[in-house]
Each structure stands twice: as C-alpha cells, then as structure tokens.
Amino acid sequence: MSPAILLLLALGLGLAGWLAARARAWSFRRAAPDVRLASLPSAYGWYVALWIVIPAVLFIVVWGSIAPSLVTQSVLADPAAADLPVFGMQRETILGEARAVATGAAHAVFNPQARPLIEPFREAISRMNMIGIAATLVIAFLGGAWSFTRLRPDFRARTRVERIVMMILLGASLVAILTTLGIFLSLVFETVRFFGMIDPISFLFGTHWGPDPMSSVEAADPSRFGAIPLFWGTIYIGAIIAMIVAIPLGLMSAIYLTQYASPTWRKWLKPALEILAGVPTVVYGYFAALTIAPAIRDMAVSIGISNASSESALAAGLVMGVMIIPFVSSMADDSIAAVPQAMRDGSLAMGATTNETIRRVLVPAALPGIVAGVMLAISRAIGETMIVVMAAGYAANLTGNPLEAMTTVTVQIVAMLTGEASFDHPATLSAFALGFVLFLVTLGLNIVALRVVKRFREAYE
C-alpha cells in the first residue's frame, strides 16, 4: 500500500504548491497593480504544481519497483538469514512467509526457519518506507522550491506549463509504440532462445506435437516440437468451421438490417446482435463445453459414430462462429453502406428486384470491404483462446474429422505456460515461439485488411 500513500502525498504537496504559487502571483499583482502579469495566477500555480508532482511521481514509480528487492537484500544481509537454504523454491517460500507475516497478510508462519526473519523483515520494510517518504518529500520540495524561486511578474508561466503539457501528450501517444515494441522484442527474445534449443525447421514443419515438460532442459527432443498439428487445428477451427458459420449468417444479417428491416426493427435487432459480441469468451467457452459439445457427441453417437469424443473441433468452431457473427455483420454493414446510393437507385430503376440489386450490384461493389472484414474476423478467430481451451481440448491431432478433439496455437500457449515446466525449459519457451507466429499472422492479416478497406473507401469518395 506504500506507493499509493506516497502518490497521495505527492498530490497533496502539489496542491500545496499550486496554492502557494497562485498566492505568490496575487501578491505580485497587489505589490505592483500597474504591472501586468505575464500569465494568469492559476498558470503560476500549475507551473509549480507540475514541478512538484512530476519528479515525485517518477521517483515513486522507480522506487516502487526497486523497494521490494532492496528489502529482501537487507534481510539477507541479516545474520538470521545465514542458515537459509542457498537456492530454489524452499528459500523463496521461507522468505515469502516471513514477508507475509511482517506485512500483516498472514498471522503465523508454517516454517520454523521463517520465524527469526520476521523481525528483520519488519525492520527493513519500515526503514524502506521511511526512506521512501523522506526521498519523496525531498524531491518534491526541491522541485517546488526551484520552480517557486523562478516566479516573477514577467515570468511566462503559461507557455512553460503548455510546453510541459505538450510533452505529456506526446509521451502518452508514445505508449502505443512502446507497447508494440515491447510485444515484438519480448516475443523475439524468447523465440530466439527457443530456437537455440529446438531448430526452427523441426518446429515449423514437424507433424508431432507433444512437449514433455519433465524432460531435462538440455536433452529436449526436437521431434516432439512439431507445430503443424497446432497450425492445422487453428486454421480448421478458426478459419474454416467458424467462418462457415459466421460468413453467411453475418452477411445475411447485415443485408437484412441495412436493406430490408424497418427502422423500428433495426433499432431492436442491432443491439441484440451487439449483445452477442459483448458476451465474454469464457462464457461462450463454458456454453460450448457444457451444452454444445455433449449435444454434438450424442448426435454423432446416434448416427453411428461410436468413438466421438466429448471435446470436438466442431463444438468449438460452431460457438466461435456464432461469436464472430456480429463482427462480420458490422464490417459488411459498413462496406454496403459505403456503396454510393446512385448505384442502388440505378439498379432498382432498371427494374431489378431488391435481392437482384443486392446480389448483382451492392455485394460485388462492396466485396473488397467484405473480404477485408472476413480477414479481420479470421484474425480474431485464430487469436481466440478461451472457447478452444474449454471446448477443443489439448490433444494435438492432425486430422480432418471435425468430431475429434483438436488443439490450437492459443490452447498450447496456455497449456505450456500454466504447466509444471520451469521458465527456461523449451516447453515453456515454445509458448513464446507460438505467440510470435500468432502475432505475425494476425499482424499480417490486419495490415492487409486495413489497407484494402482504405483503398476501397477511397474508390467511392
């Protein structure tokens, strides 16, 4: 809770600085009524407040990230920590228990070795808290004092404040680039480590997937890391079964909503469709696993397929298709709406019926946009996780039978990262390699689709 208190402290000091600087500006005005201030008094206030709050907040963020490890270090330097196990889980557990008691999260320790460490932890934590508060105060005071001494009647406080605000705005928009870069670099870094253990050819083109998280890290068997069954499962569920459901239903829904439905109906039907898009994927997954998958299995058994499994690609794909319908529908809706009214009027004036107009004129004209929408829908479907985790299963089968269990890239990412393997194990690192492939494919689909949409819009403007 300490960082939150420090943040409140910084904000309080900022408020004090704001009031003091504004009062100072008023006093300038009173002292020399005929000299115009360069800025409004509140601008002076903002100038000092920003100088107090920004350095203090930066310090608190840095401090919050290093303080826990400083606490641990000072506890380890304590003589009571001398007889701890040197490495491994046991050491971490003992330290964790002692920390929990010292912070009040727990009442007692299970491990007798943790007991002598409670007091050092308590001391170290209170010492670090004191240092944190003192340093925050000093930094805020220095920033405030320096900016306060610069206040003069002719000081252009507003320009300064606006320059700082501009920098904050720029910084906020750079977060997006940093995130993209962070995703890219972290995936590349771990993927390179993975390819140091397993060669890329056997990963990308192998047909057997079955990493053994318990095998030794050095002797990983590359023939167990063939990702083709995962890629096939992903494409089969996300790009084939789901799209067979979503494309016709989504397109027909969009056509009905835009061309046929009366405004009243549209007002009710469209939000209903949007609710379908707002249901969390874990709910769809539960629905697929609890209701759809058993129904499909029973149906398969009743038509004579006795070995149908309770987890099937078909169940996951069907539910995923339903989830994607609103997405396809809204993309198709946009594209059809972008076709100029004159084309529609022309076709109708020649005597074509509405459906002839739609099939022969509107849909062909809107086709690039619809195709782009389908690409975005595929990219969303192959990145979808919870439905396939709960309904498609973990078995990596390379098969075309929709009634069998299949696994996908996202399922295996979850399986590898929530499993038992250590962080350096190739099984764990394979999750990042799979994530990297997924990232590149969805990125490619999105970039191509957005470009198509842009060109399509320009064609009719």
Place this chain on the structure above:
Amino acid sequence: MSEAILPTRTPAFEARIRKRYAAERRFKLAGLLSILFSIAVLAFLLITMASNGISGFKRVELAVEIDFPESGITGDPAVLAQPNAIQSLEAQGLPAVVQFYAAKSLGEEGAEQLNSEAWRDVARSIIADPSILSGKSVMMVPASHRLASAYSGDGQAALQPLAKQLKAEGKLQKNFDMGFLARSDATDPQLVGIWGALKGSMLTMLITLAFAFPVGVLAALYLEEYAPKNRWTDIIEVSINNLAAVPSIIFGLLGLAVFLTVFPSYRSAPLIGGLTLALMTMPVIVIAGRNAIKAVPPSIRDGALALGASPIQVVFHHVLPLALPGILTGTIIGMARALGETAPALMIGMRAFVATPPDGFTSPATLLPVQIFLWSDEIDRGFVERTSAAIIVLLMFLLVMNGLAIYLRNRFEKKW
C-alpha cells in the same frame, strides 16, 4: 395501328415475375432467419445459464436446533465486537456444541453429514445477533457436499435414503445462500463464494482505468489535435490500430515477459493484471476518443482561437469537455471488454487458488472470469451450478456497464 402492341404481361412474363418475386421473398426470409438464429442462440445461452445458475445461488442446508443457554456458550458483547470473535467462540467449544445438537436433531448419521465449516455459520449468526444466545433457535447450516449431491439426486447411492428421509422431515432444504456473494474460493462447492474474485476484478479494473483512461485520452488528443503529419505520427497510428486487433493472449505474454520480470514479487497481483489489461484497453479508448474529438465541429476551435485562447486552452477548455461523453462511452465499452477477459490473466498467474479476498493492489488475487474458468474444470455437479451463478453475476456487471454506455450516448450525444 391495327397490329396490336405486344402485351407486356404475357403468361411467360407473369411466370418469370412470379419466380423473381418468390426469390425475393426467399432472400428476405433468409436474412430474417439468419438474424433470428443469432438471437435464438443468445437466448438459448442466457436461458441455459439462468436455469443452471438460479440453483447456484442456493445451497443445501440442514436444520439444527441449538439450545444455547444449555450449551454454555456465552457471548460478551464486547468480545463479540472484536475481529477475533470467531476464534473466541471456537475456544468455547462451539464446533463440538454444533456437532452435539446436530446429532440430537438429525441423528448420528445426519450429524456426520454436517459440513465441517458449519459452526462458522453459527458463529457468524451469533456475532450478527448475540440475543439468540438467550434461547433455543433453529439454525440453517450447510450440509456436506456429499449429502448435497445426494439431495440433487446424484452422488453416492448410500446417502440417497438419508437425504430423502431428512428432506421429508423438512430438515434438509435448498435455500438461497446470500453468502455466495460474500465468501471466496474453496474446495467444497457448498462453501464457495465469488466475493474474492469480484474484489480482485474490481481492484484490477481500477488499475486498468487509472492507467488506460488518462493515457488513452491524452494520446487521442495529441493525435487528433496537435500531431504533425509526418512519419512518426503514421507509426503511432499504425501501432495503435494494430494493438486494437492483437489477440488478448499476446498481451498476456507481454505481461509475463516484461511486468513479471520487473516486478517478480507481484505475481498474480491486481497491479500487474491491471497494467496488462490497461495496455489492451488503451487502443480502444484512443480510437473511440479520436472519433469523439473528430465529431466536435471546427467552428468551436476557431471561435476559441479567435478570442485569444492558446492551442492548449482550446483543447482543454472547449474540445475535451464537448468530446467527453463520447470518450466515456468508448471507455466503458473498453472496460467491459477488459472485465470479461480471461486469457491474459491466465498468463500472468492470476489462476492461483486464492481463498481470501485480496486486501490491496499487490496481494494475490483472481478475477471473476478466471474463477469461472477454474470452476468449469471441476466435475462436481455443485460446481456446475456455481459456475453458472458466477456467469450470471459477470453478465449482470457487463449489462450494467453497457447500459450505462448506451445511456451516456443517448443522453449527452450532440448532433452538430
């Protein structure tokens, strides 16, 4: 003009046109059916969840009559007001007392099926109302989960007769269980609750909002109002559009590789979960924010500039307040998406068994959707119902948030 004008409506023409009109009707019907199909699936999903979920809010309870004065349990109001009142009642032997009276009112066999945590419920009722100590009262306490499944008609056959007999005597009932909203995760479906997961979700959403909203709004203002047209701006725009479409699980990988490397001691804490979800929500807010800012007419900016406002003042005094309803709508929709997100939380370790509600942003927590996922893995019939009940709670929250967004849109949206 003796030759008659060829009649337009020849039989062949009539037949053709009938065919075309029939095709038109079929097409229209296909459109209507495809929409109704989606709505039917939605309705089926909601009805399935509701029918399972209603009994998830209930639990099987045994009626135990306890004579408190006879039992010797005393409750000093001063002691009962303290936080460790449950421990003091335990020290007075309350568990044994509950067990004794259970044997008296239910028989030995029935008393064995009392939930091991049943005395805690009695203790909580005593703390809530110490006056019950002065007399006899019938307490409803949870049954063991084996008896609970026997009550629902499955589970061990050996317990079925006992369940039937107690049910006939009215001592075994399925009652609404308000504690479901107040307890946390447990291994026994009779004792689980969602408050822990709900609180974890709320703390996480607070962090998400605190980071994603300011950053998203400021980035949207910069891109829409100040950004020069150059390569950097293009790169920012492209990366925001792509981030909005990156699968959520990739953000989980980012959180795992970056945040958990920087803050290893905050594993499965709402702080890390919130930051990860904030990165995911931010692009949504930026895109919604830019649309809202774009909708503010240029005349507002020109008017303010003409009266001598600086570019910053134009934006913060005029454009932002006018665009705020639109931005808020987008923010709420983005937050609703983040609230339902499961995959990134699984990646950063928020899937642990957490039996106490988190008491801060840095203590281990789980999220409501993750709790649903964890319960859905359990085979026990009791957990199936509890999962559906948790889904109902989650859907309620989403409904409220989306309703709020729609209200904001209708109430404050201006057509210029």
